[in-house]
Amino acid sequence: MSSLTYDLTLAGLSIGSAAALTGIGLIVTYRATGVLNFAHGAIAMVCAYVLRQCVVEWGWPLWLAATVTLVFLAPAIGVALERFVFRPLAVLGSDPAQTLVASIGVFVLLVGGAALLWGQGARDDAPELVSDDPWGQLAVVLVLAVGVGAVIRWTRFGRELRAVVDDRGLAVLGGIDADRVAAAGWAFGSFTAGLTGVLLAPYVRLDPYGLPLLVMEVVAVAVAARMRSLPVAVGTALAIGVAQSQLTRLHPSGWTEPLLQAVGANLFVVALLLAALVLPRIGTRDALPRTATARVPTPPGAWIVAVVLFLLPLGFAGSDLHTSVQVPALGVVLLSLVVVTGRGGQISLGQAAYAGLGALFTALLSAGRFPGLPRLPELAALALAVILVAPLGLLTGWPAISRRGLALALATFAVGVGVSRFVFAQPYATSGLTLDRPAGFDGDRAYYVLELALLTAALLATRALRRGRTGRALAAMRDHESGASAAGVRVPALKLLAFVAGAALAALGGGMLSMGSRAFDPSAYDPVRSLLWFAAVVVLGADSTLGALLAAALLVGLDAGARGGVAAALIGVLAVLVGRFPGGPYEALRTTATRLRLRRRAHLTETGTRVRTRLRTAHAPAAVGPAEAPTKQPAPAGPAEAALRQPAAADGAPPPPGPPARDRDSRTGGAGGKTDPAEGRPVLTAHNLLARYDGFTALAGVDLTVHPAQVTAIVGPNGAGKSTLFHCLAGTLRPSSGRIHYGEQDITHLPAHARTRLGIARTFQQLAVFPTLTVAENVQVGAEQGHVQDPAAVERTLRLLGLDGPLRSAPAAALPTGTLRRAELARALAGTPRVLLLDEPAAGLDNAEVMALARVLRALAADGTALLVVEHDLDLVADLADVVHVMAAGRIIASGPPDHVLDTLGAEEPAP
Ligand SMILES: Nc1ncnc2c1ncn2[C@@H]1O[C@H](COP(=O)(O)OP(=O)(O)OP(=O)(O)O)[C@@H](O)[C@H]1O
Numbered sequence: 001m002s003s004l005t006y007d008l009t010l011a012g013l014s015i016g017s018a019a020a021l022t023g024i025g026l027i028v029t030y031r032a033t034g035v036l037n038f039a040h041g042a043i044a045m046v047c048a049y050v051l052r053q054c055v056v057e058w059g060w061p062l063w064l065a066a067t068v069t070l071v072f073l074a075p076a077i078g079v080a081l082e083r084f085v086f087r088p089l090a091v092l093g094s095d096p097a098q099t100l101v102a103s104i105g106v107f108v109l110l111v112g113g114a115a116l117l118w119g120q121g122a123r124d125d126a127p128e129l130v131s132d133d134p135w136g137q138l139a140v141v142l143v144l145a146v147g148v149g150a151v152i153r154w155t156r157f158g159r160e161l162r163a164v165v166d167d168r169g170l171a172v173l174g175g176i177d178a179d180r181v182a183a184a185g186w187a188f189g190s191f192t193a194g195l196t197g198v199l200l201a202p203y204v205r206l207d208p209y210g211l212p213l214l215v216m217e218v219v220a221v222a223v224a225a226r227m228r229s230l231p232v233a234v235g236t237a238l239a240i241g242v243a244q245s246q247l248t249r250l251h252p253s254g255w256t257e258p259l260l261q262a263v264g265a266n267l268f269v270v271a272l273l274l275a276a277l278v279l280p281r282i283g284t285r286d287a288l289p290r291t292a293t294a295r296v297p298t299p300p301g302a303w304i305v306a307v308v309l310f311l312l313p314l315g316f317a318g319s320d321l322h323t324s325v326q327v328p329a330l331g332v333v334l335l336s337l338v339v340v341t342g343r344g345g346q347i348s349l350g351q352a353a354y355a356g357l358g359a360l361f362t363a364l365l366s367a368g369r370f371p372g373l374p375r376l377p378e379l380a381a382l383a384l385a386v387i388l389v390a391p392l393g394l395l396t397g398w399p400a401i402s403r404r405g406l407a408l409a410l411a412t413f414a415v416g417v418g419v420s421r422f423v424f425a426q427p428y429a430t431s432g433l434t435l436d437r438p439a440g441f442d443g444d445r446a447y448y449v450l451e452l453a454l455l456t457a458a459l460l461a462t463r464a465l466r467r468g469r470t471g472r473a474l475a476a477m478r479d480h481e482s483g484a485s486a487a488g489v490r491v492p493a494l495k496l497l498a499f500v501a502g503a504a505l506a507a508l509g510g511g512m513l514s515m516g517s518r519a520f521d522p523s524a525y526d527p528v529r530s531l532l533w534f535a536a537v538v539v540l541g542a543d544s545t546l547g548a549l550l551a552a553a554l555l556v557g558l559d560a561g562a563r564g565g566v567a568a569a570l571i572g573v574l575a576v577l578v579g580r581f582p583g584g585p586y587e588a589l590r591t592t593a594t595r596l597r598l599r600r601r602a603h604l605t606e607t608g609t610r611v612r613t614r615l616r617t618a619h620a621p622a623a624v625g626p627a628e629a630p631t632k633q634p635a636p637a638g639p640a641e642a643a644l645r646q647p648a649a650a651d652g653a654p655p656p657p658g659p660p661a662r663d664r665d666s667r668t669g670g671a672g673g674k675t676d677p678a679e680g681r682p683v684l685t686a687h688n689l690l691a692r693y694d695g696f697t698a699l700a701g702v703d704l705t706v707h708p709a710q711v712t713a714i715v716g717p718n719g720a721g722k723s724t725l726f727h728c729l730a731g732t733l734r735p736s737s738g739r740i741h742y743g744e745q746d747i748t749h750l751p752a753h754a755r756t757r758l759g760i761a762r763t764f765q766q767l768a769v770f771p772t773l774t775v776a777e778n779v780q781v782g783a784e785q786g787h788v789q790d791p792a793a794v795e796r797t798l799r800l801l802g803l804d805g806p807l808r809s810a811p812a813a814a815l816p817t818g819t820l821r822r823a824e825l826a827r828a829l830a831g832t833p834r835v836l837l838l839d840e841p842a843a844g845l846d847n848a849e850v851m852a853l854a855r856v857l858r859a860l861a862a863d864g865t866a867l868l869v870v871e872h873d874l875d876l877v878a879d880l881a882d883v884v885h886v887m888a889a890g891r892i893i894a895s896g897p898p899d900h901v902l903d904t905l906g907a908e909e910p911a912p
Pocket residue numbers: 693694696698716717718719720721722723724725
């Protein structure tokens with residue numbers, strides 16, 4: 001090996017070792033606690049600062065300072081975070097997004113705290129803990145990786161750790177001290193963060209923003225290892241480190257030179273983009289913590305106060321007025337997060353990239369440096385920059401279509417880091433850029449007036465997006481994505497709209513910010529800003545425009561004081577506490593959901609036993625024996641039914657494609673005095689459906705027909721495949737093979753929302769209501785997005801299900817399970833579906849509610865709707881169904897009228 005290659009390899013191994021350390025720490029913390037610790041880099045930075053403080057400022061010997069920093073302080077930070085931030089969240093049963101916001105909060109808090117304590121400037125006198133010889137670092141990393149791997153694989157602690165990660169509740173029931181495991185994971189993770197920080201600090205800039213970001217850029221190695229495999233993480237880190245180092249030898253020529261050099265110097269960022277956008281994703285659960293999406297009531301008069309406060313700076317002068325100029329601009333940027341995160345429910349950690357691009361494009365356009373375009377006046381440049389940046393919102397909007405929670409956080413963070421490193425930090429894009437204010441608005445006061453006008457326009461645009469049909473659809477998507485799809489909301493298109501609109505708003509705010517300071521400053525748009533802005537909007541009321549304006553005023557106002565970092569520290573504290581705010585509508589929903597889960601469990605245990613007893617014993621069942629089974633009653637012709645019998649296409653629109661409406665006069669009465677199952681054309685047909693989960697066959701060739709004006713029921717023991725069949729029919733799961741037809745139309749590949757719009761509505765086994773919307777708004781979403789868009793359907797269905805009166809304007813979050821089931825059913829009915837798929841509609845209902853439900857379902861069938869019901873309550877099934885299919889092990893093993901099916905099955909079983 002030539003000496004240059006050897007030297008570069010050694011240098012690469014040194015960088016790779018630091019990255020590997022970060023990877024090990026992130027993976028261990030993730031495995032012990034399920035948290036991807038966004039604060040890892042900030043802990044590294046704090047430890048590096050403390051070591052420097054001890055050695056440089058206080059003159060301690062290096063060994064003593066290192067021992068205090070790495071052996072005591074770093075693990076203590078981890079244990080404190082576990083004890084005071086993440087354990088309370090885990091005890092509350094938090095979702096992963098809640099811990100994500102908390103870890104971003106810790107990041108922001110530590111960065112803000114460090115800026116307060118040590119100032120914002122970079123230090124270049126960090127002490128060297130080990131020489132820059134990479135072999136020592138490499139040895140440390142390998143020993144750590146092997147040691148940790150061995151502990152996880154072969155020790156009791158490792159087994160406990162894996163158990164806690166798999167299911168914390170179950171592990172605790174099994175006698176494992178989950179808190180101890182989590183604390184150990186956090187302590188070790190923080191130790192590796194501290195080690196990374198003190199190893200890196202002498203060779204990079206030690207400042208509160210730069211070092212944490214540098215450390216977090218290498219999160220790619222942990223993601224590439226699927227947050228699991230330590231050898232893969234170490235190997236990836238070393239390989240990228242060496243490759244990045246070797247690439248410095250290349251000197252490409254031509255116009256690609258600067259870009260290629262940037263890529264070569266930022267291979268970890270390239271890896272982050274690939275890992276976050278291309279590799280199979282991790283962590284796809286809930287999008288945002290409940291508190292973040294809570295409906296924030298606006299106090300009366302708040303807008304008047306806000307208007308007065310925003311007008312106040314017009315009376316300021318000098319530096320106060322100059323500082324105030326930032327507030328409206330930042331307010332516009334934060335409004336973009338209200339649209340994307342607050343209303344749309346999408347985590348976006350890359351919003352600073354759009355703000356920066358808006359500023360950059362405005363500067364380039366007004367300087368005449370934008371390729372192919374002449375020099376434009378400043379305001380025209382700003383407008384065109386907004387138009388140009390808006391479609392770039394697809395950079396994060398596109399990944400958002402298939403990602404949620406942690407995966408989306410990583411993807412948007414990666415895009416933000418990528419834009420920052422490959423655009424803002426590159427001299428070819430930004431060198432020597434200045435930016436003037438528009439003619440006539442040069443002075444601070446005049447410019448502030450212009451900003452107020454632009455802020456008003458942004459507020460009106462935000463209001464348009466948050467009101468009416470679009471606003472309700474966005475809120476529905478945020479509250480329950482699958483529920484929104486089932487209601488007919490075009491979720492992918494809506495996500496793209498949210499991100500594009502968000503990018504446009506951020507670009508406008510970014511352009512305004514840069515004009516305000518008369519320069520394009522890349523550091524004003526670095527990815528740390530994205531984290532700070534995200535945390536600020538989430539904690540001050542994500543779905544509140546006033547909250548965004550307040551956040552802008554706070555961020556600018558606090559940092560304008562004596563020392564920077566106060567605002568970040570305050571926002572950090574609030575974000576850390578965000579999951580623990582007591583009360584609020586989401587607390588009520590959580591309690592309701594927990595109650596429902598418990599009741600459902602009890603119900604399932606009971607009814608599951610009954611089903612198994614019915615299916616597996618030779619004796620006639622005691623619970624729903626033929627003699628005891630309630631006789632089917634003809635559907636009552638009360639006002640409810642009369643309400644139901646409205647014309648399907650009340651808006652006069654031509655009937656959409658689908659099966660022919662059933663001729664009710666042709667009912668001849670089949671089993672139980674109802675329609676003959678064999679009669680009439682089926683409205684929904686499944687043919688030879690096969691579905692697999694990771695190789696496990698959940699449906700093994702199912703054929704099913706669903707007829708209009710009939711109740712078709714599916715019963716079977718737990719795990720039989722009923723819900724899977726349901727998901728295939730509703731479009732939430734694509735079968736591996738087989739076909740599904742709606743009338744004559746093949747709908748096998750149609751997404752859920754398209755099926756709803758055709759006329760197939762569904763409800764969910766676990767309630768799918770939109771908690772921040774009122775009952776009436778829930779139903780309105782169904783009426784606006786469903787099969788037939790009929791405004792009158794809202795009142796009709798509210799009346800039918802007894803939800804009119806005061807209930808209609810109650811937020812769904814505050815209501816009991818029975819009412820929510822009715823609200824969900826009303827939402828499904830409001831789109832006037834032809835087929836209604838009901839997954840355990842009686843789960844969690846009391847007897848009276850079940851009887852009322854049965855009456856409504858009968859009435860619906862009598863009016864021609866085809867009903868497919870998965871239900872464990874055999875009394876209800878026997879009472880309602882015209883045809884029953886029994887499923888077991890992914891197949892339909894018996895079909896026919898309810899009593900007949902159960903009797904036949906009983907006779908086939910051998911006598912005990
Ligand atoms: N997302 C998934 N990943 C892996 N396996 C799954 C998944 N969903 C379901 N399964 C498995 O597929 C089988 C069928 O599950 P399914 O939920 O369809 O049954 P079910 O009859 O609806 O049961 P239950 O009455 O308990 O809801 C079960 O063995 C279940 O464990």
